[in-house]
Amino acid sequence: MCTSRHVVRSSAALLVLFQLLILFPCFAQREFVEGSIVLTSGETVRGWIDRGKTKKNYKRCTFKSDKKGKARDYLPAELRSYSFDNGKHFIAKTGVADSSNYFAEEMLKSTVSLYTNGRYFFYSKGDQYGYLPEPYNKTFYDKRNDRYSRQIRPYVDTLMRIMSDCQTMLTPIQTSAYTHRSLHSVFRKYNTCIGAPLQDFDKQPWLRVNFKLGAGMAFTKFTVTPHGFPPFNEAAVDKAQAATFGGGISLYSPRVTNQLKLTLEGWYVQNKFHGRSTVSSSVNTYHYEFFTNVTSFKIPIGLQYNLSDAPFSPFVGGGFMDEIISGTSGSASLDIETGNLVTVASDPGVAGFRKYMLGFWLSAGVSQRISGRLAAVLMARYENMNGYIGDGLSTDSHVSALSAVVELQF
Amino acid sequence: MKLNYILLVTGLLFACTDTSEELDQRDYPRIETFAPQITSDGAHFSGTFLVPGKNKITDHGFIWDHDFPDLATAPKFSMGPTETTGPFDADVKYTFVKGREYVVRAYAITSDYKVLGQAFRFTAE
Numbered sequence: 001m002c003t004s005r006h007v008v009r010s011s012a013a014l015l016v017l018f019q020l021l022i023l024f025p026c027f028a029q030r031e032f033v034e035g036s037i038v039l040t041s042g043e044t045v046r047g048w049i050d051r052g053k054t055k056k057n058y059k060r061c062t063f064k065s066d067k068k069g070k071a072r073d074y075l076p077a078e079l080r081s082y083s084f085d086n087g088k089h090f091i092a093k094t095g096v097a098d099s100s101n102y103f104a105e106e107m108l109k110s111t112v113s114l115y116t117n118g119r120y121f122f123y124s125k126g127d128q129y130g131y132l133p134e135p136y137n138k139t140f141y142d143k144r145n146d147r148y149s150r151q152i153r154p155y156v157d158t159l160m161r162i163m164s165d166c167q168t169m170l171t172p173i174q175t176s177a178y179t180h181r182s183l184h185s186v187f188r189k190y191n192t193c194i195g196a197p198l199q200d201f202d203k204q205p206w207l208r209v210n211f212k213l214g215a216g217m218a219f220t221k222f223t224v225t226p227h228g229f230p231p232f233n234e235a236a237v238d239k240a241q242a243a244t245f246g247g248g249i250s251l252y253s254p255r256v257t258n259q260l261k262l263t264l265e266g267w268y269v270q271n272k273f274h275g276r277s278t279v280s281s282s283v284n285t286y287h288y289e290f291f292t293n294v295t296s297f298k299i300p301i302g303l304q305y306n307l308s309d310a311p312f313s314p315f316v317g318g319g320f321m322d323e324i325i326s327g328t329s330g331s332a333s334l335d336i337e338t339g340n341l342v343t344v345a346s347d348p349g350v351a352g353f354r355k356y357m358l359g360f361w362l363s364a365g366v367s368q369r370i371s372g373r374l375a376a377v378l379m380a381r382y383e384n385m386n387g388y389i390g391d392g393l394s395t396d397s398h399v400s401a402l403s404a405v406v407e408l409q410f
Numbered sequence: 411m412k413l414n415y416i417l418l419v420t421g422l423l424f425a426c427t428d429t430s431e432e433l434d435q436r437d438y439p440r441i442e443t444f445a446p447q448i449t450s451d452g453a454h455f456s457g458t459f460l461v462p463g464k465n466k467i468t469d470h471g472f473i474w475d476h477d478f479p480d481l482a483t484a485p486k487f488s489m490g491p492t493e494t495t496g497p498f499d500a501d502v503k504y505t506f507v508k509g510r511e512y513v514v515r516a517y518a519i520t521s522d523y524k525v526l527g528q529a530f531r532f533t534a535e
Binding site: 344345 | 438
């Protein structure tokens with residue numbers, strides 16, 4: 001059953017998460033870097049271009065010729081192209097589908113060139129400029145009239161057609177995904193295959209940082225052998241269920257791979273444990289029972305590997321975990337049963353907790369890109385720690401937890 | 411569609427949480443003694459039933475003595491049988507010897523068990 005207090009706490013964590021997500025774009029600001037624009041007249045003007053958000057770069061170019069001067073927005077109809085000195089290159093194009101103008105990022109220039117407007121991909125071969133149709137899911141019915149869904153990838157047919165003169169491209173095209181990295185790789189392979197010189201504008205950075213915020217539930221198992229007299233057996237402790245929330249960063253190298261990330265996270269959780277242990281001697285039966293509240297901050301550090309570079313991808317991860325215990329409290333009782341007489345002993349105490357615990361974690365989940373760098377992640381994480389060792393409770397304790405969390409990455 | 415599944419699972423995740431804060435039930439009633447208050451003509455003793463046992467309570471109250479009070483021999487304030495659980499208390503008129511230390515315990519008796527709550531020491535004034 002659900003307790004209202006936990007539901008409220010969980011809802012509050014989720015609310016804070018979404019508020020932070022909404023506020024995040026407010027912190028974005030302009031960042032001008034050196035570059036040049038080519039006017040429709042053919043004149044090239046050097047100056048400073050707002051790097052801003054990638055999405056904006058496809059719609060307009062904010063340019064100023066003097067670093068301290070006033071910036072002006074150029075629409076695709078006013079420029080032939082613009083480029084950042086760091087290599088990114090945008091060409092004014094007319095929309096294939098709706099005839100609207102936009103700036104296409106030229107990712108690779110060669111015999112067959114690759115472009116993107118941030119969402120879709122385009123190619124040019126000679127005078128031909130075309131759209132690579134995006135994949136979609138189609139519903140089918142089998143012989144028993146059972147419904148099933150299959151992804152249709154029409155861009156594969158387009159690539160097969162324009163790259164038909166290179167036999168070795170069959171496998172790379174068939175295994176490709178409709179993503180920046182995957183298509184860039186296919187176009188690079190093709191132009192190399194036909195021996196065409198190529199100019200690569202899509203040099204990915206060596207290092208990129210992703211931020212993430214998340215919330216979820218932690219199911220924690222605590223095993224402990226209460227110490228002192230009498231020597232108790234391992235206590236039976238109810239699994240603690242508690243809301244958890246936190247965040248972190250991921251570091252990865254897009255130039256090497258988008259799929260392997262170094263992650264550093266921090267998760268807050270407040271667990272309440274209820275345990276008991278009974279032991280019998282020839283004369284007495286001892287009933288020990290305790291409640292323990294533990295507030296802690298988990299710091300998992302490790303690696304995450306995405307199984308594919310596609311917008312929807314499963315992933316696995318693992319690493320080390322440090323848990324900082326910031327607060328503990330509790331109560332205990334000891335009843336001594338002698339025949340039909342039960343005597344309640346004074347509070348035996350539950351003091352003496354560790355301040356830090358160490359262990360490891362393993363995770364698995366799925367991530368779904370929402371737009372740009374924003375992605376939703378659903379993850380299950382198993383944690384195994386060395387327990388809340390302490391004078392009052394035990395010289396041998398152990399903690400394992402299964403956390404189910406949802407994260408937003410940006 | 412996949413995003414919808416993620417949101418659905420998240421909702422279910424947040425909806426299912428539970429933590430029990432109740433003591434375990436045992437065959438005997440579980441009782442607790444509270445700190446006594448000394449009065450001019452005796453003392454005010456209090457205690458509570460934490461968890462009821464399996465059988466009816468035939469007697470409950472407080473016992474006290476200079477050391478560990480014994481149900482059979484120690485002075486006793488009996489409050490008789492009860493079917494209600496929760497706190498109970500009594501104003502006990504008794505001539506405690508000034509300056510001497512006493513120990514008080516709440517007690518409960520059923521057909522199967524005699525239960526003594528934890529001991530509280532106090533010094534008579």
